[in-house]
Amino acid sequence: MPNTQQLEDLVIQVRRDILRMVHKVNSGHPGGSLGCTEFMVALYNEIMDRKEGFDMDGIGEDLFFLSNGHISPVFYSVLARAGYFPVEELSTFRLIDSRLQGHPTTHEGLPGVRIASGSLGQGMSVALGAAQAKKMNNDAHLVYSLHGDGELQEGQNWEAIMYASAKKVDNIIATVDLNGQQIDGATDEVLPMGNIREKFEAFGWTVVEIEEGNNVEAIIKGMAEAKSKTGQGKPVCVLLKTIMGNGVDFMMYTHEWHGKAPNDAQLESGLSQNPETLGDY
Amino acid sequence: MKTYTYTEKKDTRSGFGDGLTELGRTNPDVVALCADLTPSLKMGDFIKENPERFFQIGIAEANMMGIAAGLTIGGKIPFTGTFANFSTGRVYDQIRQSIAYSGKNVKICASHAGLTLGEDGATHQILEDIGLMKMLPGMTVINPCDYNQTKAATIAIAEHEGPVYLRFGRPSVPIFTPADQKFEIGKAIQLTEGTDVTIVATGHLVWEALEASKALYEQGISAEIINIHTIKPLDEKAILDSVAKTGCIVTAEEHNYLGGLGESVARVLATNNPTPQEFVATQDTFGESGTPAQLMDKYGLNAEAIVKAAQTVMKRK
Structure with a gap:
């Protein structure tokens, strides 16, 4: 297990990867990626029980599904730095003939990806199916998923949320990235969703809140609590309060960097705020 | 026959x-x-x-x-x-x-x-x-x-x-196919041999095509009936081999003529061997309430419609 400093170093390196990937192709989604960097680093390096290598069925290990596929930069960087594919391949992000498509896909056979995502609202259903397959296979491992808060406006989520508790799918931990932002502005302005905790609880889920969703230690503690609540007949939801664009000052507290790449000067500023730790790709 | x-x-x-x-x-x-x-x-x-x-x-x-x-x-x-x-x-x-x-x-x-x-x-x-x-x-x-x-x-x-x-x-x-017939995905089944017109049908229209072939036979027309159970991948060879003999084709399906079997067949013919074709299919319309037989009659999806289409397409050879 890595110590906290090692995880912090990895967080900084992943931020650099994200900024450099989207800068190079002048496209992609840095805001949500940076907001979930601490979570994704902690998930893959501390929280999940993973096997060496990659096979699609993932029997005997924890699985992860990214539903809000537009934060592919953080997903790709964390996967590469966890050993699923060469770190150098991050330089092909969004280029022609790349396995690192704009949104994650299984289509080009990128190790670590088990479902295509990008069209929102589909990941929870897929994660539930995988969780039920685990139960049928007597595999005690867990299924993790990540969803945007704006993404909860897609109705399919609520079909899935209703189903999960009805069928007692208690081997899933679905995390919602509560950054309060979506493309057209604050979620509370675009389509206010009310109290998300109460909604999940009303649908029969156990809810764990992580107030400091950009603090690695807080994430590890909160996810351990979430894990302790699995296997009790109820699905588990984690509400992860994050700051979009975290770690790059001019990208924080705004939806403006949802799907916009930094220019050369902005890249330089962002990188200088996150000095190289583990080596750039 | x-x-x-x-x-x-x-x-x-x-x-x-x-x-x-x-x-x-x-x-x-x-x-x-x-x-x-x-x-x-x-x-x-x-x-x-x-x-x-x-x-x-x-x-x-x-x-x-x-x-x-x-x-x-x-x-x-x-x-x-x-x-x-x-x-x-x-x-x-x-x-x-x-x-x-x-x-x-x-x-x-x-x-x-x-x-x-x-x-x-x-x-x-x-x-x-x-x-x-x-x-x-x-x-x-x-x-x-x-x-x-x-x-x-x-x-x-x-x-x-x-x-x-x-x-x-x-x-x-x-029920007219053998209970022990092996199902091969993408492999068409020739039901009757014929020389005047090919009739390629799928789903419920296959039986109607067989009924049509009897009526056509009585008129002295020899129809080759092909059961296309797999629309994709399409058995292109079966279609091309048949039209090489008959020189014309009718497609029959319980589906819109736009986007259905007929269009898939037309693409194969256009790119390999342009052949007169008639479509037995719905004509870019929604359905409505009624008994199945009434609907198939009203929307032209039965043996009678296939006979007419065969007569029409043969004149276009």
Whole structure:
């Protein structure tokens, strides 16, 4: 297990990867990626029980599904730095003939990806199916998923949320990235969703809140609590309060960097705020 | 001329249900999902014998497609069941992203396709589903013609790795294919040999084509009937070999002429051997309430319509 400093170093390196990937192709989604960097680093390096290598069925290990596929930069960087594919391949992000498509896909056979995502609202259903397959296979491992808060406006989520508790799918931990932002502005302005905790609880889920969703230690503690609540007949939801664009000052507290790449000067500023730790790709 | 008879009529959906029951006994990886239509899909026996392998999703087809995709991760072979309309148009993006683009081994089994579900009317009568599904890269599209063929197709698709759309229907139709006929995906079946006109039919229209061939025979016209149960991948060779003899073709399907079997056949002919073709299909319209026979008559999807189309196309040679 890595110590906290090692995880912090990895967080900084992943931020650099994200900024450099989207800068190079002048496209992609840095805001949500940076907001979930601490979570994704902690998930893959501390929280999940993973096997060496990659096979699609993932029997005997924890699985992860990214539903809000537009934060592919953080997903790709964390996967590469966890050993699923060469770190150098991050330089092909969004280029022609790349396995690192704009949104994650299984289509080009990128190790670590088990479902295509990008069209929102589909990941929870897929994660539930995988969780039920685990139960049928007597595999005690867990299924993790990540969803945007704006993404909860897609109705399919609520079909899935209703189903999960009805069928007692208690081997899933679905995390919602509560950054309060979506493309057209604050979620509370675009389509206010009310109290998300109460909604999940009303649908029969156990809810764990992580107030400091950009603090690695807080994430590890909160996810351990979430894990302790699995296997009790109820699905588990984690509400992860994050700051979009975290770690790059001019990208924080705004939806403006949802799907916009930094220019050369902005890249330089962002990188200088996150000095190289583990080596750039 | 080879003639076909039948002693029994049965719905093709029962062929699906019985095929699924057999799979339940022979393939432990097969699981079934349904969105609140188990009696309509004839899934009762599978559920009774394999309750732990059945997933009642409730009226939530989008969630059903996603769960099916997820179940493949872990080695299951999911068969989803609902009406054709709710198996395709309602969940097109879920199928496109989570199943087709993701390359998941899901079998989308669709009952009550076409006009012949009858009185429920146009909200439930999809005539666009073949087009929607054949356009998805990697999707296999199958539309069997009777109970035996539907049962055989259901069993065969479990052995095929990749997403499949299996389309069948509600009305009782003659059983005329052999119970022991092996189902080969993508392999057309020539039912009669002929020299004057090729008639390529799929689903419920195959029997109508056979009826048409009898009427044509009495008029001195020799029709070659081909049962195209697989619309994608299409058996191009069977079509080209036949029109090389006959020089003209009629396609027949319970589907819109836009996007259906007929257009797939037309592409094969246009790029290989341009041949006069007539389409027996609905003419870019929705359906309506009525009995199956009334609807097939009103919308020109029966033996009589096929005879007329054969007469027309022969004049264009």
